[in-house]
Amino acid sequence: MxxxxxxxxxxxxxxxxxxxxxxxxxxxxxxxxxxxxxxxxxxxxxxxxxxxxxxxVSTREDHVAELMRDALDAAPDRGAALARFLGNMRDDERAALRDLLG
CATH class of the missing domain: 1.10.10.10 (Winged helix-like DNA-binding domain superfamily/Winged helix DNA-binding domain)
Known part of the structure; x- marks a missing residue:
């Protein structure tokens, strides 16, 4: 790929x-x-x-995003999975996410 x-x-x-x-x-x-x-x-x-x-068919970024959605969909507690994911992110990644959400 x-x-x-x-x-x-x-x-x-x-x-x-x-x-x-x-x-x-x-x-x-x-x-x-x-x-x-x-x-x-x-x-x-x-x-x-x-x-x-x-x-x-799609870009690398689209593929990774799909994998992330699939992983979240498989989690019985999406909130806990997201919290764990965010807890493992570097500070600069969290800042980038905040910028995207803002």
Whole structure:
């Protein structure tokens, strides 16, 4: 996902594979992962000749926000979960949150 989030345009499986410097991954392995990400709704693909090009459905920030919402939804006591979360934030993060809420 990091590779797709960082890209300016859709990437082929080979593009993704080449961006993973130092990892000995077969193109079929990269295609399998991209296919799974597509089934999960995290990426879309479009035909580009004989290949497909893949693009992230949302930004990294949108994805993280969704994960945070999912985690909150799973908490039986949302208030307690939020209090614990805020208690673990750095002062500058709490200040940024106050600015966003203000």
């Amino acid at each position: 990091e590779t797709l989030w960082s890209a300016d345009s859709p990437l082929t499986a080979r593009d993704v594979q080449e961006s993973l410097h130092g990892r000995e991954l077969a193109t079929t392995t990269v295609l399998t992962v991209l296919s799974r990400l597509e089934r999960k709704g995290l990426v879309t693909r479009e035909r580009a000749g004989r290949a497909h090009r893949y693009r992230a």
